Amino acid sequence: MHSIKARILGMILLIAMMVSVVSACGTKESTSSKITPPESTETQAIVVDELSYLGTNSFEEDADLVGWIGRGEGDVVDVSKSDVVSHSGTYSLLTQGRVLDWNGPGAAFPFVGGNTYTISVWVYQDSGSSKTMVLSAEAIVNGVAGYQNVYRTECASGEWVELSGTFRAGADAEKSVIYVETLNAAGMDFYIDDITVQEQESKALLTDLPSLKDAYVDSFPIGCAVPLSTFSDPELVEFLSNQYSTFTHENELKPENVLDLEASRALAEAGDETHPALNFDQAKPLLEFAKENGYTVNGHVLVWFSQTPDAFFKVGYNADGELVSKDVMLQRMENYIAGVFAYMSENYPGVVMSWDVVNEAMGDNGQLRPSRAEDPENGILWMDTIGAEYIPMAFEYARKYAPADVKLFYNDFSVPYEPKLSGIYDLVKPIAEAGNIDGVGFQAHYQMANPAPQQVITAMQRFADLGLRIRVTELDIEAADNGEEEMIKLAKRYKALMDAFVENDEMIDAVVIWGISDATSWKADKYPLLFDEEMQPKYAFWALTDPSKLPAETKFANSFGSVTPDDVNFAKATKYSFGDDFFRVLYDDDNFYIRVEVADATVDANDEVKVFIIDEIHTLNRSDATEVDGGYIADFSLPLIEKSKTLNDFDVLVMDAGVPSAWNDANNSGDVRLLGKLGKKAMPGAVTAVYGTPDMSGDELDAVWDDVEAATVDKALSSDAFEGGKVAVNFKTMWSEDNLYVLVEVTDPHLDDSSATNYEQDSAEIFFDENNDRSGEYGDDDGQYRVNFNNIFSADHGTAEVVTRTWITEDGFIAEFAIPFASATELGDVHGFDVRYNNITSGGRRQLMNFWDMTDSGWKDTAVFGLVVLGE
Template identity: 45%
Template sequence: MGKKLLVFLMILSLLGSCVSVLADDAVTVYTSDFSKDTDGWYGRGAQSARTAESTLKTTGRQSSWNSPGRDFDLVEGGKYNLSVEVKQDELDSANFMISIAHSVEGMETYENLAFGKAKKGEWTTLTGSYTAGHFDRSVLYVETTGADTLDFEIRAFTVTAPEGVPEPKLTEPPMVIEEADSMPSLKEIYADKFDFGSAAPQMVFRDPKWMNLMKEQFSILTPENEMKPDAVLDVNGSKALLKETGDETAVAVHFDAAKSLLRFAQSNGIKVHGHVLVWHSQTPEAFFHEDYDAKKPLVSREVMLGRMENYIKGVFEYLDANYPGVVVSWDVLNEAIDDGSNWLRNSNWKKIIGDDYPNFAYAYARKYAPEGTKLYYNDYNTAIGGKLRGIVKLLNTLIPEGNIDGYGFQMHHNVSFPSIQQIRTAVETIAALGLRLRVSELDVTVSNNSEASFKKQAKYYADVMKILIDHADQFEAVQVWGLTDMMSWRGSQFPLLFDGRGNPKPAFWAVADPENYQ
């Protein structure tokens, strides 16, 4: 087989499903198929779920950019034609766009590629074109203008290459980890102390090189967004159950967005940490309202408690039936402490149920979680004095009931703040409560990607790891929040252990041997 043909076939395999030759050069590189699942699409700040009619419906939107999105491997210099059918049933007409979020070394930029106006109840086709630039990541998505909360459906999203898919420009070497043969495995280094893991975005599970890196380095994974409430709570399904049963507490759930991660973990013997059940953010607004309609009044305390219980029950029942033993722990409650008052933030949960809503969340989670599942509270800024006091106050209301197992430290830090001593104080303070511990979201930002910055970053990582090792008898896991700098939510500040091409940075070596890192 010739080299050119081999490269061409490899590109087609990367670019998705339903590849077909249209003419001498034109190639269909992707056509959506929602007959079985969401086909790699996920909600960007909203919930995107497959419907019974094999479309993808997006609900719970609060901003125009909240949208269904999907990662695509677009070859630099390649010319692509895009089309999608959209439908909305709320407004006389609404403006839609196909847009792209592209990033290089974590810096994300945007372009609007196609435009159209959809009349109420009618399927409308948007078409546009795009010439791919030099980017590490490309996410195509469908958004609105001037209709921030509009629910809508899409189908028949198609990407074609009218001039054929070009060969990639190899101006940089492909992602080949030069030190792969000698690079140690973090999961093996820390096997006798705690699990070492990572957050895993969906794009990881469409690329063998990233999956291999995951398998080699990590023993536990956390989905970034795919098990948050807006990805799991099925508002349309819940409405259907309500209509069928008349029960305002009926809740439907689905795990379409998380299946790639769950299957990967199940197949490779990797643990999963669930994130998150109860959160003030990324929860469909309709979940808190009568008839699952955000335009109607909030439900009563009794109905909200019923919905909370049925939601948590549904999550655990689905996972136990389909992926038994894979999800070993959960953030039951996330970021409940307000940064100003240092007590419970005024979320919908608190407004409707009251200050005791955390207690109910843990009671329901303990009731339905499989035996041995660890239940955590997770929060950020634990190293800040006032926030730490609020967190301790909340934990002390939960510990006596026996339903909480541990605390998760979100350590989204930079090399100058918080100080290592502040981190040590926070860890020692929470550890004194007798809970199990985990670092749930670890990253450390720097101002640039210079050698000097990476050296400071590595030293900070090493100092943090020394603290965690000192308390290894209480720590269940340490997880960085992302696989590579390119995949990080803070990517422009180069926060992780691997660079955009998957090569280990000085921070990796510092974590691998913190005691001897200089």
């Protein structure tokens, strides 16, 4: 590093700082419900003259500061050499006097268009709590500044944290600035040190890829959210035009970028408080591009609480002024909406064909986001000024001014989750009845496990039943890392969701991916998109365009033990199906027991089953198997050989008169084959449900429960959960052909539902894996159902058809669940199952108690559930 620095210093020229004000934005799209609205967003881009070097800068010499400026209005933001902390050497670069989140240290680098650079910088803050810090890039195109994420992460107080990512420079950028900013930490001082900017061996953008828009041409347009900086890079624009046919501005049509505060202030001073001035400079490049190429744009967004300056709500548009009256705010909203539509109709007719009229009005608790007066941290000024009416009024105005063929949407995240789903449904229903809304946008910022595709479709169907259209507006999926296995998982997750969308394409208008690549995603540290940091296609891209490019799949099965290999235990073990055949595996101290059940009505001399384990092959001819109705059962007892402690190579092959069918390697009937994996798991604990149907029609608890034996919820992560024996939970289970019934009896002297978060209230939860495939991620048959002591129901997965009742008792409460079976069920069936109690202790802490799982991963992993056996 020191030798590099010496070379750098030799190259530094003294550059007079030229500061020019352009325009700007600060933060990126966020889905957190805990976002603090920005204090003021009169943002201004600052352009510095360009440094002449790449390499590493440790800020040890005064000359190391040349070219670095504090980005801000006027001279308030100051960067200086500091010896208070350093990541290396004695000094670092301190930034002080920050007023806005985007106020931070920045420098322009001599990037070459089309090349990719790796950027790393160490940051340090000691505010006393973790803060999100962001490495960003600003590109100036035709005098207008555009912004993109390079990397962002949570930074603990008092620790050096590295921000690192890649940046592709646009050939048409007049200047590219790298800078560090914050999210919701506007006034905080911070330090940076050891910034390294290096050219990477660039991979070319591939021009011979299949196209996403072609792959889905029969179902819906595929789109992409792009930042303004994209238009500094003609090669990238060409690439995106080949892939997508509809686009969304990542930031440039958000109120903070459209509202011209300075001009609005001038109007207010001249006596007009109701006509805000608008400016579309940042939005233009994408609009022009779409107009020229015949693409559509989704307008994002008219009315939102975030990335909307507080000054918009204040007298004279002054951030420190009083709030305007409801009447004035309604007029400002109407005139803003009218102004946006007038501009689009005049300049870009037929381009912006849908609008997110209102964004993220609903809280995760199914209630509207509160006013700032009610909740100073998370409240929103639309509620303080207009009140809940702001939402229907925004739609009324939008309908009034929008061209007839432009569709109006309500857009939000976490739509498929209750109670938010019902909250949004109740919100849009009267607006739909008034004819002022055309659809609901599902942002779809999803996790690898949640929500299950069917849960998303079920939620979409509710709105479709109101006559509304659906747009998937901001699809991305968080991954844990970018390793091979995780990226294959991501590919499967994208494919499963897109397959579900295609199957239901009659209600879906478009699917839009939120961002271009993992380099520029707002979740760059979660590798959530279809192209990697170097714009190369990921498995997720191939899964959607040409699945034959994916590596051959290795399946995983588990054996369960250590148990006696009897019929009862085989019924509890997970069933692995291939075609009409399936197998289950048990083990004890000596053997694996593999039971293969084959559907084969024709008895032939060469009907046989082969088991492949590590490098052994075991064959059992049908003549040595047990004949059953329509087929036969082949039982293998093989020595418990384990090359690996946890996973052994494994496959099962069934031959029916010479025709092969296999679990893992379906393409190969030979003895050399691609093997799956067999793992070992402890057989989960089980309860037996009693056959019967409790009457849930009245207010009374059916006495039929009295005769059912109770089991105990006695596992906990901390013994504090039981509060020294004051808290105890038992449960009973019954089943009928229609439902699984669970009665949870809670002794708890402190019942608490003060939190807005459902699982932070005293509540009983049932985990249910109907097909007991213990698939890890939640499948369509899996559910997590919760009810608090006041019978407030919520479901993180599964069906909303679950019925619950609760009764408060002298020392706690009773909760009763009826969970419908989706498939036919019969005596002896086994389902994945767990019972949890979320105990909010008298100290206000959440403590977990479970019947079976002790890991607290059941919310994302169905493999940790216990079992319920359907008994007599």
